[in-house]
Amino acid sequence: MKFRGYRRSNGGVGVRNHVLVFPTVICAAGVAEKISRAVPGTAYLGHQHGCGHLGEEREHMIRAMTGSCSNPNVAGVLLVGLGCEMLTAELLGEKLREAGQRVETITTQNMQGTADAISKGTELARDLLEEARSAQREPVEASELMVAAKCGASDTLSGLTANPALGMACDILIKEGGSAIFTETPEMLGAEQVLAGRAANDEVRRRIWEITSRTDRKIKALGLDVREAEPGPGNIEAGLTTLAEKSLGAIRKGGTTPIVEVVDYAQRPSTKGLVIMDGPAHDVVSVTGMVAAGAQIVVFTTGIGTPVGSPIAPVIKVSSNSSLYQRWKGNIDVNAGSILDGEENLESMGQRLFEEILEVASGKLTKAEILGHHEFAIHTIAPTV
Amino acid sequence: MSHDILVVDARDNVATALRPLEKGESLEIEVGDSAIEVTVLEPIPFGHKIALADLEPGEQVLKYGEVIGLATQRIAKGQHVHVHNVKGPETGRDGS
Secondary structure (H helix, E strand, C coil): CCCEEEEECCCCCCCCCCEEEEEHHHHHHHHHHHHHHCCCHHHHCCCCCCCCCHHHHHHHHHHHHHHHHCCEHHHHHEEECCCCCCHHHHEEEEEEHHHCCCCCEHHHCCCCHHHHHHHHHHHHHHHHHHCCCCHHHHHHEHCCCCCEEEECCCCCCCCCCHHHHHHHHHHHHHHHHEEEEECHHHHHHCCCHHHHCCCCCCCHHHHHHHHHHHHHHHHHHCCCCCHHHHHHHHHHCCCCCCHHHHHHHHHHHHHCCCEEEEEECCCCCCCCCCECCCCCCCCHHHHHHHCCCCCCEEEECCCCCCCCCCCCCCCCEECHHHHHHHCCCCCCCCHHHHHHHCCCCCHHHHHHHHHHHHHHHCCCCHHHHCCCCCCCCCCCCCCCC | CCEEEECCCCCCEEEECCCCCCCCCCEEECCCEEEEEEEECEEEECEEEEEEEECCCEEEEEEEEEEEEEECEEEECCEEECCCEECCCCCCCCCC
16 A cells, blocks of 8 residues: 655655754744744744753653654754753754754854844745755655554543544554554553553563553652542443553554554654554643654544644544534544444444545645644653753 | 444453443344344443343453453343442553
8 A cells, every 4th residue: 555755865754744943942932933934834843841951851852852853744954042052953953964854953142143043044944945845745655654543532432433443544554564653651551461462572561561660650659549540430430440441442542463662752663563652641742752753644533522733743633423523523534433323333444544544644634734733742751950 | 333332342241332221122233243132131321331241250351352350240141341340450560
């Protein structure tokens, strides 16, 4: 199976052709935003980070920022720094060039004030956009795709319709030689045995236990026990009986193939197949992390409705029930609730979702793109000092 | 496909009610290649589970083709399957 994508010189394949204006630190955000506004067609990625990161978090932030900027959907990046920050434009620029990404940098403190920085940055952003125009779509195997599977604002039906249908689409993509990635470690608790049982090897099995028990300990450190609190009274009233049942409904979105690798937040997988990323369940933070890990497309299931998109990857929204679809037609791309209406079954819905992924990969806009939903937020793992 | 109850995986021994089920109703559902007939033995709310087979105490309750819990008492086919007759399958956190 093929789609039409942008083959990059570093070997990656993009499904979009974005030029980013990225502040390396929040102090440069104002300059970056004004540059992006002056060059329609570029995407501005605002965030709160870039300075005051302790120890391990410094590497974590570098990985998340360079991962976002080197996603294959990105044709070129203008990095806008201040100068005295921890993560300078020079530092991130060097990392991106090593990854084979087209990058320009501007450091505000080296300019004649911010007006000069905006003026020079605007020229650089225009040049990058002109260059990006030369990229052409060409037929590419589906094996080049990594799809991020996400669920959020879920309901009782998410685990029965939208998530299993998305899982089937992931199974089809992986059979074609491609990859799927899912995260939300807190929502794996209670299903560790099942996930570990699906590990492709001992190292993956060890890592699954490592990330789930670490998350368990973090929650305990707050004086809470997920196993006593979950499923909560609302879940029980809705019909969920055990924590395992709740988590199994969530992990179904990744499909049924062996888990070939466990990566850290925003880390590029080294293997094709089904990958787990260690990360929080926060919708925007987890989508940002999986896109930074290289996913070119996100498929996001919802039962109650959420508008979350991404400035880098198209997000395909899948509703778990038809009443949400009727109300939220402007936001939802595919209605898996039709399974319950007897119009489709899980297999046909899984196939339809896979075909939708290929169409979106070839350029079809998602509802989130049409509406301009571009949420972006990087996970933090330590206090900012 | 039935509009009344939903089975996710052919190995499952419970189905989920897609509307409130009344005592005495007779339902049919396709599971894999065969059809299962089940008579509802007690009222079951929307989103809750119904047993598709008789379960003995300690027997695994299967949904998504996986173990979601263990029966804590005998559960008859057609009965409500929930926190009153099922406990979690969770074992040690280190996998033991």
